[in-house]
Amino acid sequence: MxxxxxxxxxxxxxxxxxxxxxxxLLSLVLRHSPQxxxxxxxxxxxxxxxxxxxxxxxxxxxxxxxxxQAVVASCAKQRFAFSEDGKRIRxxxxxxxxxxLQLVPSTPPDALYHGTATRFLDAILAQGLQRQKRHHVHLxxxxxxxxxxxxxxxxxxxxxxxxxxxxxxxxxxxxxDNGVWLTDAVPVTYLQRLDE
Numbered sequence: 001m002x003x004x005x006x007x008x009x010x011x012x013x014x015x016x017x018x019x020x021x022x023x024x025l026l027s028l029v030l031r032h033s034p035q036x037x038x039x040x041x042x043x044x045x046x047x048x049x050x051x052x053x054x055x056x057x058x059x060x061x062x063x064x065x066x067x068x069q070a071v072v073a074s075c076a077k078q079r080f081a082f083s084e085d086g087k088r089i090r091x092x093x094x095x096x097x098x099x100x101l102q103l104v105p106s107t108p109p110d111a112l113y114h115g116t117a118t119r120f121l122d123a124i125l126a127q128g129l130q131r132q133k134r135h136h137v138h139l140x141x142x143x144x145x146x147x148x149x150x151x152x153x154x155x156x157x158x159x160x161x162x163x164x165x166x167x168x169x170x171x172x173x174x175x176x177d178n179g180v181w182l183t184d185a186v187p188v189t190y191l192q193r194l195d196e
Contacts, residue, residue, distance in 0.1 A: 023074075093178070105172050106173055108167065129186035130185055159191050
């Protein structure tokens with residue numbers, strides 16, 4: 001599939017709202033519920049780009065190739081990726097459906113960070129960070145990024161993760177294509193609250 005530059009036929013604010021709405025739709029179908037539009041993902045989470053567009057159209061949520069490219073290109077968090085030839089697309093991480101992202105174990109920075117809301121702190125400090133419905137716990141190498149993620153959920157609670165200590169004790173980390181650090185769980189002993 002060949003992509004063109006998006007056109008600017010709508011006002012900037014309206015474009016932003018439309019791109020956000022389309023990004024949320026892509027997150028739904030590529031991370032959580034592809035069946036809602038009749039789409040099938042392969043074992044690594046890839047969908048054929050043409051099939052995705054056809055399924056969206058049949059579901060009354062039509063998106064053009066240019067609009068799809070605009071969503072992928074404008075996502076600051078790089079949630080989505082095209083294959084090198086542009087014929088396939090997938091979410092980079094955050095899936096609740098069973099897929100194999102083919103991640104390679106990587107050595108993280110000594111410290112990673114996790115932003116959450118204060119209302120979740122008691123559970124986290126009792127059980128550690130759990131992946132919940134996702135495949136992995138998501139961590140950031142940047143305090144700023146972790147803070148931005150945490151603020152989306154409410155009053156910010158920022159946690160430092162002793163990644164070096166975890167690695168020394170056999171825990172495995174992966175780094176997704178968009179720079180998010182992933183691990184199966186973070187036990188309480190490796191957590192330190194930073195915003196006290």
